[in-house]
Amino acid sequence: MSDGRGTAHAGGRPSDGSALGSAPAADHGPENLEDHGLRVALLGPLQVWRGSTAIDVSSNRLRTMLAALALSASNTVTVEQLAFALWPDDPPAHQRRSVQTYVSRLRRVLGPAAIRTVRGGYRLDADPDDVDVLRFHRLLARAAASRGTRAERERLEEALALWRGAPFGGLPSSTLCGPKAVRLVEQRLSAVERWIDLGLAEGRHNELVAEVQELALRHPLREPLWERLLLTLGRCGRQAEALAMYERLRHRLADDLGVDPSPELQRRHLSLLADEERPATSPTPCMLPVAVAGFAGRDDACERMDRLFDGDTRICVVSGTAGVGKTALVLHWAHRARAHFPDGQLYVDLRGFGPSAAATSSHDALPALLTAMGVPPQAIPAETRARAALYRTVLAGKRMLVVLDDARDAEQVRRLLPGDAGCAVVVTSRQGLSSLVASEGAALLTLDVLTREEARDLLARRLGRERIATDPAATDEIIELCARLPLALAIVAGRAVARPLSPMAALAADLRRVRDDLGVLATKDSLTDMRAVLARSYDALPPDAARLFRLLAVHPGPDVGEAALASLAGLHAPQVSELLDTLLDAHLVGETVPSRFSFHELLRTYARGLARAGDTSAHRRAVLRTIEHYLHTTYRAALLLDPAAQLIAPDAPAAKVRPEHLRDRGQAQAWFRAERVVLFRVIRLAMAEGLHPHVVRLALAVTVWCDLEGDEQGKTALEILALEAAGRSGDHAARGRRQLHESGQARHTGR
Numbered sequence: 001m002s003d004g005r006g007t008a009h010a011g012g013r014p015s016d017g018s019a020l021g022s023a024p025a026a027d028h029g030p031e032n033l034e035d036h037g038l039r040v041a042l043l044g045p046l047q048v049w050r051g052s053t054a055i056d057v058s059s060n061r062l063r064t065m066l067a068a069l070a071l072s073a074s075n076t077v078t079v080e081q082l083a084f085a086l087w088p089d090d091p092p093a094h095q096r097r098s099v100q101t102y103v104s105r106l107r108r109v110l111g112p113a114a115i116r117t118v119r120g121g122y123r124l125d126a127d128p129d130d131v132d133v134l135r136f137h138r139l140l141a142r143a144a145a146s147r148g149t150r151a152e153r154e155r156l157e158e159a160l161a162l163w164r165g166a167p168f169g170g171l172p173s174s175t176l177c178g179p180k181a182v183r184l185v186e187q188r189l190s191a192v193e194r195w196i197d198l199g200l201a202e203g204r205h206n207e208l209v210a211e212v213q214e215l216a217l218r219h220p221l222r223e224p225l226w227e228r229l230l231l232t233l234g235r236c237g238r239q240a241e242a243l244a245m246y247e248r249l250r251h252r253l254a255d256d257l258g259v260d261p262s263p264e265l266q267r268r269h270l271s272l273l274a275d276e277e278r279p280a281t282s283p284t285p286c287m288l289p290v291a292v293a294g295f296a297g298r299d300d301a302c303e304r305m306d307r308l309f310d311g312d313t314r315i316c317v318v319s320g321t322a323g324v325g326k327t328a329l330v331l332h333w334a335h336r337a338r339a340h341f342p343d344g345q346l347y348v349d350l351r352g353f354g355p356s357a358a359a360t361s362s363h364d365a366l367p368a369l370l371t372a373m374g375v376p377p378q379a380i381p382a383e384t385r386a387r388a389a390l391y392r393t394v395l396a397g398k399r400m401l402v403v404l405d406d407a408r409d410a411e412q413v414r415r416l417l418p419g420d421a422g423c424a425v426v427v428t429s430r431q432g433l434s435s436l437v438a439s440e441g442a443a444l445l446t447l448d449v450l451t452r453e454e455a456r457d458l459l460a461r462r463l464g465r466e467r468i469a470t471d472p473a474a475t476d477e478i479i480e481l482c483a484r485l486p487l488a489l490a491i492v493a494g495r496a497v498a499r500p501l502s503p504m505a506a507l508a509a510d511l512r513r514v515r516d517d518l519g520v521l522a523t524k525d526s527l528t529d530m531r532a533v534l535a536r537s538y539d540a541l542p543p544d545a546a547r548l549f550r551l552l553a554v555h556p557g558p559d560v561g562e563a564a565l566a567s568l569a570g571l572h573a574p575q576v577s578e579l580l581d582t583l584l585d586a587h588l589v590g591e592t593v594p595s596r597f598s599f600h601e602l603l604r605t606y607a608r609g610l611a612r613a614g615d616t617s618a619h620r621r622a623v624l625r626t627i628e629h630y631l632h633t634t635y636r637a638a639l640l641l642d643p644a645a646q647l648i649a650p651d652a653p654a655a656k657v658r659p660e661h662l663r664d665r666g667q668a669q670a671w672f673r674a675e676r677v678v679l680f681r682v683i684r685l686a687m688a689e690g691l692h693p694h695v696v697r698l699a700l701a702v703t704v705w706c707d708l709e710g711d712e713q714g715k716t717a718l719e720i721l722a723l724e725a726a727g728r729s730g731d732h733a734a735r736g737r738r739q740l741h742e743s744g745q746a747r748h749t750g751r
Contacts, residue, residue, distance in 0.1 A: 040073075041164070069123075074126065077121050083098070083099055133167070135162060153202075156191050163188060167184045205397070216229040227268050230245060233245065243273070317443070318429075321485075323530065333426075341424065346373075351406055354536070362388065366416070375390065391415075399423065401424050404425065407427050459489060462490070462493035463496050468504065487533060521602075531606065534602070549589075554622045561597075567656070567658050568622055623685070629653075636668075645700075648693075683699060703719075
């Protein structure tokens with residue numbers, strides 16, 4: 001084995017490992033004048049600094065003692081261990097006294113506080129990260145934890161840059177320069193080989209070939225390095241040179257050791273003879289579909305994708321609700337980023353939520369991808385695992401973009417992920433694909449509906465800025481009726497293009513029917529028909545989650561808390577929480593603020609249509625549970641605000657109604673603040689359902705909150721609603737009318 005001379009790799013380029021030749025490496029250099037700690041370099045001739053000052057340790061035994069202490073920096077080294085390092089073959093008769101003598105001498109060189117006397121021995125007062133051997137080990141561990149990412153290569157380069165020559169160079173210690181040094185050199189060579197593999201995976205064979213050749217010649221009997229040399233030369237198209245190198249090694253092994261090359265080297269030799277390592281001449285695949293014309297907005301999302309793939313990210317999942325423009329964004333970004341993927345761009349429509357029931361399996365997707373990369377159809381294996389292995393092999397060493405569009409779940413995607421760090425993958429899905437985030441380290445980019453400005457820009461690009469400027473109010477109404485959803489806006493824009501003489505106000509008037517019927521946004525193409533697009537997300541739900549989605553239409557909105565959902569659905573809170581997770585993952589509801597949920601108006605219209613077409617009696621029971629939830633919770637909250645308030649106590653809650661248990665005035669105030677808009681809508685819902693006594697009771701309770709907030713407008717509206725309900729309910733609300741009258745008098749007298 002060689003002397004272990006270093007090969008550092010700063011910025012991916014080879015050097016002689018001089019980073020520690022005159023100063024500590026990386027962020028531990030002497031240029032940091034504020035740092036006066038001790039630094040020790042052992043990966044080469046021993047060097048030591050305190051701050052920016054180099055310290056000369058001339059005595060061989062003192063140098064050996066310092067090395068032994070530095071290898072256990074911040075940990076105790078026993079007297080016996082130090083004695084063995086200093087006198088491995090002939091220890092002195094009084095080794096403790098002799099060790100003490102050398103410790104005293106070393107303190108005079110390093111400083112009196114540099115070595116501490118502790119129970120059982122001595123301890124060097126140095127940060128382990130300031131000892132290059134210990135830092136080397138830490139960086140290798142961090143690289144292993146980052147396996148398969150750009151960070152792994154960067155950490156390996158940082159670790160290898162610490163080497164300046166043979167470890168413990170010049171120390172006359174067999175304990176250090178023996179097995180310890182051999183083990184360190186082996187670790188360095190293994191790190192170098194992994195670094196070469198990462199470079200080859202990134203397609204940098206032309207950059208690596210000179211260095212790999214130098215390393216192999218420096219280590220003439222290390223077969224793994226020679227195998228990498230043959231592979232690198234082959235990929236550079238230098239087959240003849242690679243074959244000559246193999247013969248050189250074969251003769252060396254036979255003459256020096258009397259053995260043949262390893263089976264791995266022999267297989268590499270055969271592949272060279274078959275010319276299998278020569279770079280493929282197949283055309284660069286460019287499978288991206290055409291980008292969406294008139295694409296608007298999403299600048300922040302595009303910039304985030306740029307940042308993700310400029311960093312360590314290899315996989316990005318773009319998720320969001322149906323029609324939010326996931327594919328449009330990804331194709332727009334992918335076309336813009338083509339130059340970053342010179343080896344090609346692959347695309348497959350997985351049809352996870354397509355019009356047909358059957359999604360595209362990875363087994364069926366792989367042949368098209370392999371064929372695009374030049375694999376003959378007859379060479380594509382029949383078995384899925386073998387296809388996936390061939391796919392990863394063909395992608396190895398390339399810088400390609402893989403777009404996996406409309407994935408149903410993570411399992412559909414996994415076999416289509418390259419194993420190579422040089423490739424990037426973008427997955428679009430209506431699901432969050434959280435398992436890809438957890439197990440594959442994928443980044444998650446969730447798209448919301450467009451901002452009003454982005455929606456206006458989309459219409460302007462499709463219709464022309466002059467047309468939308470003729471009636472800004474109608475344009476804004478169209479944007480809101482479309483819930484700022486890109487697909488809905490595109491449908492309306494398409495109709496407007498087909499009717500160039502129709503004013504924006506007429507388009508808006510026609511679109512108002514969308515509040516009750518999604519048929520307004522119907523098209524002849526099931527890929528763009530709004531009801532069909534939303535149905536494909538709904539149809540993928542399990543039955544319990546589908547039921548909760550339908551029942552959400554019962555709630556008057558604009559948002560709903562988890563406790564109210566439990567009453568609405570007649571379920572316990574843990575059940576509702578689990579179903580909400582399913583709906584959130586499918587992007588059929590959104591969490592507007594923590595623990596409050598809603599969906600955009602087109603989803604509300606769709607859910608309302610499902611509820612109307614379903615079990616009307618179940619729908620009616622959910623309405624009653626919802627109203628009673630707010631009736632009982634409001635009554636409790638009002639009494640917490642004003643225990644003397646004159647309220648009408650409600651009857652016992654109906655079955656499966658679970659009012660919220662507010663404990664104090666602060667919780668009551670927070671609840672009213674969150675539910676104010678909802679409460680006014682619930683009162684109107686109760687009026688529409690003919691539940692007039694409930695209206696009166698709710699109005700009285702909410703009036704307590706309005707009094708506290710000084711909300712005269714809200715209080716007046718409640719009084720009008722309650723008086724109307726009291727009038728309709730006859731004798732049942734006589735008490736309510738009286739209390740409303742007293743409440744009105746109290747308001748005028750400033751109670």
